[in-house]
Amino acid sequence: MADPREVVLRRIRAALADSPPVPPVVRDYEVARDVGDVLDLFAERVADYRAVVRRVRVEALPVEIEASLRARGARRLVAPVDLPGWWRGGEVVWSLDGPAHPLSVRALDRADGVLTGCAVAIAETGTIVLDAGPAQGRRALTLLPDYHLCVVRADQIVGTVPEAIARLDPVRPLTFVSGPSATSDIELDRVEGVHGPRNLEVLIAH
Amino acid sequence: MTTRVALMATCLTDTFYPDTARAVVRLLERLGCVVDFPKGQTCCGQMHYNTGYRREAATLARRTAKAFAGHDAVVAPSGSCAGMVRDLYPGLSRLTVGVADRTYELSEFLVDVLGVTDVGAYFPHRVTYHPTCHSLRVLGVGDKPLRLLRAVRGLELVELSAPESCCGFGGTFAVKNADTSTAMLADKMRDVLDTGARVLTAGDNSCLMHIGGGLSRLSTGVRALHLAEILASTEEEPWAATP
Amino acid sequence: MGRNPVTWLGSPAFPSAARTALADVQLRGNLAHATGTIRGKRAAAVAELPDWERLRLAGEAIKDDVLANLDTYLTRLESQVRARGGVVHWARDAAEANAIVLRLVREAQASEVVKVKSMATAEIGLNEALAEGGVSAIETDLAELIVQLGDDRPSHILVPAIHRNRAEIRDIFRATMPHAAQVSDRPADLAEAARAHLRSKFLTAKVAISGANFAVADTGSVVVVESEGNGRMCLTLPDTLITVMGLEKVVPTWRDLEVFLQLLPRSSTAERMNPYTSVWTGVTPGDGPRAFHLVLLDNGRTATLADRVGRQALRCIRCSACLNVCPVYERTGGQAYGSVYPGPIGAILTPQLGAGTDDGPTGKLLRSLPYASSLCGACFEVCPVRIDIPEVLVHLRNRTVQEKPAYDPEAVAMAAASWVMASPRRFRLAQRLLGPLRLLARGGRIRRLPWPASRWTDSRDVPAPPKETFSAWWRRTRG
Incomplete structure (x- = not known):
């Protein structure tokens, strides 16, 4: 039997045999643009997704994180093992997830919430991007708990999608998160809260 | 300087709507143009082309190009026929290239070439305007017809709630998919009736034959009238239905 | 080769399917409401980007480059995925792709699989093929779940259950979900019920099992764009991930995503960005599946590629914007198109992917779609990638016409009409005969x-021919 790979490649070459060359890709769209204050815009756009967003001082992070967890009533938290230790505090039971001691799926599912940092954030679209790098953990960590508290440093926020793409390494597992999980499947209207975390809270630390 | 214009009446208007073509002549002459009606013209071939009869359409395109050779400007009271000539002729036959870039839809010709929006018209009626799909999306006439209508004395213009929604004509679509076409027509008629206008106007007699035919079937009393007939109407010589 | 499941078996030609759909008042109401909502939102989302038209041009150019060099990019993608621990399979048609997936599922010793919404797997009828092989596939996208639980067919690319309103969805959930007997028709409650169910x-x-929105040739990275988090669940939790991807979904570079991640969300759900986009490359130890299989699917794509005009349909990124603005789709809904690809894009994609099935009702359906x-x-x-759908429709109509026999009544009438119109003398005579x-x-x-x-006069009057045509008047008065 013919090798399907060879057949498909041969079909492609035959289909293209008489094709004229295509013009080069012109990228005259805007890579960066003046979006005003990126922090303000990011905060506004995250809030548009009905996520909670607050601007806090870096040095006040432990207090602010504790305040968020208290307001949420979250007591059992999970976090990546490399989360800065000084972020963790309050009357909370912390379970740390890392390559040496991964938490079970059930344990993640039972947690009240997860605290992480992020890799990049996009002001124009109100997006945070996780790349499994420092303070972020593996992908399941930010997926199963129903509440995701994410710390975004001011220097991680860029204005546009192209600026974010340029900063990211695609070979790492990436998750772009824009608001809490949602669906438009009922009458094409956006409703928050399906399988992913139904509550997203972002602390912009500057 | 006098502008010499060749009128492309279109087969439908020539056959069923002579008043529209006469209105174009009257209007253009009032604005100082010298109008000619080249005798060799028949049909631009759009119906054939859009239904998939490309070879037949090419024959008609070559004939049309020949009929209008030597004229500086060709004006058609139809967005879809002008669109056919300008947008699709070049891909059909090299022999048609000359006519394509000299062809204008009426409102474009008035606004862009003659540079007028107030054509001195008078039409004391409540009117709504349907922008036909090909005038809008193939030619890109934009708000030119509306600018012309707003300058008409006595005319009360009321806008449709969904003006850019297709009326459902679509050439042979109207008979090949008659049920869907009729459903689209019903929504367009409802929109027209909701405006309370007594006259529905557009730049294409084909779409007007479809919407007007529906309005007439329901005995709504709303008349479908080509834009040219409104623009040709003056206080001295107001529009009147041909008996 | 079996029949291509891109069309549903036994579907009538479009005009007759449309007639049935048009009679469904509930359906028309649901569609008008949903498409009306999304149209306004899309326009607003697009208006926010000052460079939208330049992004469309770039999207078009990138996809044209992909198509022109498809063999190069696919082999590059293949070697990158392999280098990062993934396995790549090639499938010539639906049956071959289904057989590959079934074999992989059996090798993983699973009798049940979870699925992320995927047009490619819907196109090849994967769920039915798995069921025949004793494997049950669970759709996890809310709209797909509604269709699956309601034993229904999809009617939209993005929102397969767009033809259902909240009350109908509530009734389906109450009847089929063990713990949803009391669920209300509030969308939030319905979403909650789906969450608990899955x-x-x-x-x-x-x-x-997933599809792919994009795959980057340079890096081997695969991208899935979604909203609910069901995609993330499927892409990260199971041990084995099988992704079925149409050949044309490859993009050359990572940078190309800066264009598509702007074009797609704003065109499809009219959002600045969809809630979740996942990107993975092969297998990452300690994070996500331990085995990753990528199935590259032809199923009519290379035949489509061979058509110089028709190939632009392969630029499609499955956003559904064309469905949402289409006046025909808005009235008839998606099921009338007889395929998983409805609306304007379906009218040009289905006849090309399914070409070769010329006999019987399927051939009739395929020939009716471009009209x-x-x-x-x-x-x-x-269209975010500037597919000139009207151009392709007319091109496919021409292809249909060329295949008609000479004695076909329409062809005869059209030839006669053009013969008459080709001569001013004959045209004047014909005008007189209408008198x-x-x-x-x-x-x-x-x-x-x-x-x-009568197909005209069933719903519209015809003006009486005037006593004198314009050309006769001109001859008489201006001669």
Whole structure:
């Protein structure tokens, strides 16, 4: 039997045999643009997704994180093992997830919430991007708990999608998160809260 | 300087709507143009082309190009026929290239070439305007017809709630998919009736034959009238239905 | 080769399927509401980007480059995925792809798989093929779940259950979900019911099946764009991930995503960004599946590629913007198109992917699809990759016409009409012959004409031919 790979490649070459060359890709769209204050815009756009967003001082992070967890009533938290230790505090039971001691799926599912940092954030679209790098953990960590508290440093926020793409390494597992999980499947209207975390809270630390 | 214009009446208007073509002549002459009606013209071939009869359409395109050779400007009271000539002729036959870039839809010709929006018209009626799909999306006439209508004395213009929604004509679509076409027509008629206008106007007699035919079937009393007939109407010589 | 499941077996030609759909008042109401909502939102989302038209041009150019060098990019993608621990399979058609997936599921010793919404797997009828092989596939996207639980067919690319309103969805859930007997028709409650229904499936599934929105040739990275988080569940929790991807979904570079991640969300759900986009490359130890299989699917794509005009349909990124603005789709809904690809893009994609099935009702359906459009052009205006859908529709109509026998009544009539129109003398004569129709007129209008003109006069009057045509008047007065 013919090798399907060879057949498909041969079909492609035959289909293209008489094709004229295509013009080069012109990228005259805007890579960066003046979006005003990126922090303000990011905060506004995250809030548009009905996520909670607050601007806090870096040095006040432990207090602010504790305040968020208290307001949420979250007591059992999970976090990546490399989360800065000084972020963790309050009357909370912390379970740390890392390559040496991964938490079970059930344990993640039972947690009240997860605290992480992020890799990049996009002001124009109100997006945070996780790349499994420092303070972020593996992908399941930010997926199963129903509440995701994410710390975004001011220097991680860029204005546009192209600026974010340029900063990211695609070979790492990436998750772009824009608001809490949602669906438009009922009458094409956006409703928050399906399988992913139904509550997203972002602390912009500057 | 006098502008010499060749009128492309279109087969439908020539056959069923002579008043529209006469209105174009009257209007253009009032604005100082010298109008000619080249005798060799028949049909631009759009119906054939859009239904998939490309070879037949090419024959008609070559004939049309020949009929209008030597004229500086060709004006058609139809967005879809002008669109056919300008947008699709070049891909059909090299022999048609000359006519394509000299062809204008009426409102474009008035606004862009003659540079007028107030054509001195008078039409004391409540009117709504349907922008036909090909005038809008193939030619890109934009708000030119509306600018012309707003300058008409006595005319009360009321806008449709969904003006850019297709009326459902679509050439042979109207008979090949008659049920869907009729459903689209019903929504367009409802929109027209909701405006309370007594006259529905557009730049294409084909779409007007479809919407007007529906309005007439329901005995709504709303008349479908080509834009040219409104623009040709003056206080001295107001529009009147041909008996 | 078996039949291509891109069309549903036994679907009638479009005009007759449309007639049935048009009679469904509930359906028309649901569609008008949903498409009306999304149209306004899309326009606003697009208006926010000052460089939208330049992004569309870039999107078009990138996809044209992909198609022109498809063999190069696919082999590059293949080697990158392999280098990062993935396995790549090639499938010539639906049956071959289904067999590969079934074999992989069996090798993973699973009898149940969770699925992320995927047009490619819907196109090849994967769920049915798995069921025949004893494997049950659970759709996890809310709309797909509604379709699956309601034993229904999809009617939209993005929102397969768009033809259902909240009350109908509530009734389906109440009847089919064990713990949803009391669920209300509030969208939030319905979403909650779906969450509860699927939670344990996600946590225990061994195998997941997805499609792909994009795959980057340079890096081997695969991208899935979604909203609910069901995609993330499937892409990260099971041990084995099988992704079925149409050949044309490859993009050359990572940078190309800066274009598509702007074009796609704003065109599809009219959002600045969809809630979740996942990107993975092969297998990452300690994070996500331990085995990754990528199935590259032809199933009519290379045949489509061979058509110089028609190939632009392969630029499609499955956003659904053309469906949402289409006046025909808005009235008939998606099921009338007889395929998982409805609306304007379906009218040009289905006949090309399914070409070769010329006999019987399927051939009739395929030939009717390019005529399921008034050529209003709204689809081209919104298409994020600038597919000139009207151009392809007319091109496919021409292909249909060329295959007609010489004695076909329409072809005969069209040839006669063009013969008449090709001569001014014959045209004037024909105009004179129409004159007697005036005898049928009352008050300047004709209400009834015999078939085939009755298809016009069933709902519209015809103006009586005037006493004098314009050309006759011109001859008489200006000579």
